[in-house]
Amino acid sequence: MPVIVLTSGTSWTVPADWNNGDNTIEAIGGGSAGRKALNSGALGAGGGGAYAKINNFSATPGGSISYAIGAGGVTSAQAGGDTTFNTTSLVAKGGGAPSTGTGGTGGQASASTGDVKYSGGNGGTSISTNRSAGGGAAAGPNGAGANGGDNGGAHGGGGGTNGGSVGVTPVGSTGGAGGNNRFGVGGGAASTNGTSGGGGGGAGPAAAGGNGSQENIWTDTSSSIVYGPGSGGGGVGGTTNITNVGCGGGYGGGGGGSTSTAASTAIGTQGLIVITYTSFVQSGGMFHFLTD
Numbered sequence: 001m002p003v004i005v006l007t008s009g010t011s012w013t014v015p016a017d018w019n020n021g022d023n024t025i026e027a028i029g030g031g032s033a034g035r036k037a038l039n040s041g042a043l044g045a046g047g048g049g050a051y052a053k054i055n056n057f058s059a060t061p062g063g064s065i066s067y068a069i070g071a072g073g074v075t076s077a078q079a080g081g082d083t084t085f086n087t088t089s090l091v092a093k094g095g096g097a098p099s100t101g102t103g104g105t106g107g108q109a110s111a112s113t114g115d116v117k118y119s120g121g122n123g124g125t126s127i128s129t130n131r132s133a134g135g136g137a138a139a140g141p142n143g144a145g146a147n148g149g150d151n152g153g154a155h156g157g158g159g160g161t162n163g164g165s166v167g168v169t170p171v172g173s174t175g176g177a178g179g180n181n182r183f184g185v186g187g188g189a190a191s192t193n194g195t196s197g198g199g200g201g202g203a204g205p206a207a208a209g210g211n212g213s214q215e216n217i218w219t220d221t222s223s224s225i226v227y228g229p230g231s232g233g234g235g236v237g238g239t240t241n242i243t244n245v246g247c248g249g250g251y252g253g254g255g256g257g258s259t260s261t262a263a264s265t266a267i268g269t270q271g272l273i274v275i276t277y278t279s280f281v282q283s284g285g286m287f288h289f290l291t292d
Helices: none
Strands: 001-006 011-014 023-028 051-056 064-068 083-085 090-092 116-118 273-276 279-283 286-290
Touching: 023 083, 023 090, 051 090, 083 273
Parallel strands: none
Antiparallel strands: 001 273, 011 064, 023 051, 023 273, 051 116, 064 083, 083 090, 279 286
């Protein structure tokens, strides 16, 4: 079955072998950025993007379908964008923006459109000044994104994606671990990146907060590149303006809160669209379905 992954652009041409009776179109909304404030304030984290799916979309081969890929939040507390296909036929809501201390709300299934819908995880809430919460994870085809951990004596862990577990809220000075993936593994320890859809660990004695990670699910037929929903980034701490930490993973992951104001820190990741169908061709008056 051909698999087409869209991560940019605004218009898709329906292939000649399109099959109206056997296809799925899936989408993930963009994750929002965590709040960034250099060693100041309560730093709520970004929310993960929602997942939505429609079955058997009817289209004319050669026709053009408009779509939009939800952007990830980059600047402090910037919301994630909605991912849409054919305007309103499929909508996966992006993660909401965090406020001063409250984490951003994950993209809601109730605000999305599709036959199957799951909500993204909420960003963790900042309950201690100068401590950062963990980012919420994107939802995926197997379930909702998990919430990021709140902060405490240290910084919270990011949530696990696609039916994973909640990021840890730390009690002492060690950063909270990232939530695991749906198989119960992958959450990063303090200041460590997540793996296989597990959340990034929150900062502890080290200034870094781990980045989220991607669960590999879809392989694009033409490029062989693998894509998947992302987990939340861990909360970022420290006294220096460190970079490239605390970011959401994969697609739709929310960024952790951050004491760094660097542009490359605590960002949310963009959404995507995945189109899968059984090839349909007509030859000599006969119809043929082509499957792998």
